[in-house]
Amino acid sequence: MSTPDASWPWRAAIADLLARTRLAQPDELAAEVAAAVRPLGLTATIYLVDQEQRTLRPVPGPDTGDAEPIPVDETVAGRVFRTVSWEPVPAGDGHPARLWMPLLDGTERLGVLELAVRGGTGHADIDLGDEAFLAGCDLFGQLVGHLIATKIPYGDALLKVRRVRRMSEASELLWRLLPPMTFVCHRAVVSAILEPCYEVGGDGFDYAADGPSLFFAIFDTAGHEMRAGLGTAVVMSAIRAARRAGDDLDGLARAADRALEAYLPELRFTTAVLAHLDLDSGRMRYVNAGHPPPLLVRDGRLVHELTGGRRLPLGLDDSGREVGEETLRRGDRVLLYTDGITEARDRDGAAFGVDRLAGLVRRDAGRLPAPETLRRLCHAALSHYAGPPADDATLMLVEWSYDAVRAMLPLA
Known part of the structure; x- marks a missing residue:
């Protein structure tokens, strides 16, 4: 393995970690991260956020101890x-x-990394506020985040850390199909959250960015458990195949119609919003297949619901070809949701409702990164239920903004 470089020891630590993890199994990653920082007089403990984003759970390793x-x-x-920030x-x-720092795969929040000064190592003079030290931490942390995302598909150890109970078969299927919960490019932020994460039925979301075009969508298949999950899986696969073949929004909807009719004719339908956002101009075109209308939020207030582009739910072939259109301004947020959010009812039967949802969006607008806004919104809706949730609850937030992008980057 590499030896520390006296001029900038983090260079050796990063090279060492890359060498150590080339053949490492997912369950060995924490040990290799700890070994890479040991020559710097540090210990390292990885914490991954659980599926519900309520707790940070330690990944077993030599420095985990009784964490x-x-x-x-x-x-x-x-x-x-x-807050995606650092705290010494x-x-x-x-x-x-010790230094707490966010653990990210790009901008996808995975958890946090704790770097602590080891006692009796001759490194007691480490300055946790030193710019060169923090620059090294930043690069090292980015690498750890990428390695976690890379290693997760090859075993169960890292996935199991994030789970507090058994996942249903439908949830297992859908979680493997969904893209990462957060995507950030230079001009936009896309973030989503899906609950109850261990018993997902037919909710789902998707997005894809290529050049100036950002596609995003939200889905809700009628029914529960595996049948609903299969319906959403078929719809997502059909739309992805059609999108990659160059079909327009109407073509994507019709591809989903055909797929449901061919493979799941007994299934009732899937509601959805399919949208394209031009990242150069802010022009947004969308089709709403029987789904709750998205909300447009501007300058911290609800402007209106996006009520255009209506057609029947996917699976119910619709001869209409209406496409809705909205021109966004810089900083605008578009919030998409499934009815499991707004129809959550308390003990008195009162629904969570669109007004309450819009009020929470206004409260947090511009104050929090998009993923944190959604985490709080979703938990607020779930807490409104009197007992276990009766339906899936999914939120998706799309923000066309340079400022939103900067808010997603770690702050020292």
Whole structure:
């Protein structure tokens, strides 16, 4: 393995980690990360956020010790995760000085990384606020995040850390089909959240960015459990195949109609919103297949619902070819949701409703990164239920903004 470089020891640590992880299994990743920072006089503990985004759970490794899950709310580590920021903590109460930093795959929030100064190593003079030290931490943390995302598909260990209970068969199917929960490019942010994550029925979402075109969609197949999950899987696959063949929005909807009729004729239907956003001009075109209308939020207030582009739900062949259109302004947010959000009912039978949803969006607009806005919105809706959720609850937020992009980058 490499030896530390006296001029900038992080270079050696990064090279060392790359060499160590080329053949590493997912369950070996935490140990290799810890070994790579040991020559710098540091320990490393990886915490991954659970599927519900309520706790940060330690990945077993040599530096994990007796580490316990950490709540996302009202803790230092949780604040680092929520705000995508860094926080140094001075030594005290028997604990060494340490740095909490967000763990990201690009901009997808995976959890947090704790780097602590090892006692008795001759590195007690490490300055957690030093710019060169933080620059090294940043590059090292980016690499760890990418490695986690790369290693997850090759085993179960990292997935199991993120789960607190058994996942249903339908959820297992859909989670493997969904894209990452957050995507950020230079001109836009896309973020989504799906609950209850262990028992997903027919909800889903998708997006794809190529050149100036951003496609995004949300789905809700009628029914529950595996039948609904299969319907959403068929719809997503048909739309992806048609999109990659160059079909327009109407063509995507008709491809889904044909696929449901061919493979699941007994299934009733899938509601959906399919949209294209031109990242150069802000022109948004969309088709609404029987789904709740998206909300347009501008300058922290609800402008209106996007009520155009109506057609019958997917699977119910519709001769209409209406396509809705809206021109966004820089900073506009488009919120898509399934009815599991707005139809959540409390003990008195009162629905969560669109007005409450819009009010929470207004409250958090511009104050929080898009993924954190959705996390809070979804948890607020779920807490409104009197008992277990009766339906899937999915939210998707698309923001056309340079400022939103900057808010997604780590803050030292």
